Amino acid sequence: MTADDPFTRQTLSDINVWSPSLFSLRCSRDPALRFRAGQFARLGVQKADGSTVWRAYSMVSAPHDEFLEFFSIVVPGGEFTSQLSGLSVGDELLVGKQAFGFLTLDRFVGGRDLWLLASGTGLAPFLSILGDFEAWQRFERIVLVYSARTDAELAYQPLIHGLAEQEHLAEYASKLTYLPVVTRAQVPGCLHGRITTLLRSGELEQAAGLALDPLHSRVMICGNPQMIDDTRGLLKERDLQLSLSRRPGQVAVENYW
Template identity: 70%
Template sequence: MTASADKFTRQTLLDVQTLTPSLFTLRTTRDAGFRFVAGQFARLGVTKADGSVVWRAYSLVSSPHDEFLEFFSIVVPGGEFTSELSRLRVGDTLLIEKQATGFLTLDRFTDGRDLWLLSTGTGVAPFLSILQDFEVWERFRTIKLVYSVREGAELAYTDLVAGLEQREYLQEYAGKLQFIPVVTREDYPGALRGRITQLIEDGRLEQVAGLELSPEHSRVMICGNPQMIDDTRQLLKTRDMRLSLSRKPGQVAVENYW
């Protein structure tokens, strides 16, 4: 993919945090004209040694109101993009397209009482952005953030999640959010073990949440591994929960930029 010079800005890397050997976060400056809706993604470009630019889409972790942009990435062994990205250091330049895009946003739903955010790996990123915005807390009675990883060490941003309801602008909504960590490859304190689809099928997810996944009240956003997205969508179909489209509102929204 290429992009003409008028389509992107050059931003400076402010911070890089290595979480595990394969996971890291990065924070950049934000162009004054860059706008996005919580849940959307931006296309990032890195310049290779030969001068060519590689582009990939990344959901924004940061709030639409933050003065910086933050992204959450996995290192793909031998990957053309992440191999370059993971080598960047504070002060380096990252290209960011001016136009954010994506439809994993709250306007996909016209109603609903309970919001379920189902994520695997770095797919938690758009939900962190949504949870830092005021709208979701005002619209839904309860919010369930389900975050699945392979090993407990990969559970990122837990401090951010834990501190949301202490933020001054969200304190009146304390008690709405339940964080449900899921670890698939080991027993981990405080986490469910098993794939999200298994936890839905055997009832454990709803049991821990104390809430039923129902077409009447539940609205579900899904982001992460493409196979998980497909499998979860098929499972929710058996409960009469359908993809929400502009011409036909439903109960499920997904992001397919992988």
């Protein structure tokens, strides 16, 4: 590695297998890497033939953390994830020197309530945002909606439920409403159905005890592209518009596939 390389070599310190198809990786962090909560980095793994495969992954870790953490699905036969899921603690992971992405709170002007709508590994950037101070200080209410196929695929439950116990967030704990969603089964304590179905029926807002409206609501969406497109369409019908640099709005998205 030389100073001109666009990446650094980091060491894996922890691997957490959430389900047969979901796992997370934690590695060392180059002190020079700076990012905003919600952004992503390019990760590289070397194949047996010596070539390197790169993919974009949102940070789970907060900007102030001394480590980097990433959340991944295993794609059967996938060129990248089959290599990534085979790594062990102590192995090397290539991490790009620059962070990218616009799923960040500076996309929004004003707003009272922050809605974070995630499916699958799209949860990652929202954990980074919830680990940072800005969202808690800026918004009166935060609603995290996390959708998975089964309750076994609802990852990071200890972290989510433990947010209120983190010393630097304890005073803000009452601001958070967490709504887990399971699509394939009825599970106690979870909403049942797709996020879009729950939006159409009004069940999501009822469960949150909060209305979605253009004046007060700011909405971030991350997950599979179909979920994002369908959810954006429903929000647009209610005059919640995509936030652009030339026209600030109420919705920000990241296609996490």
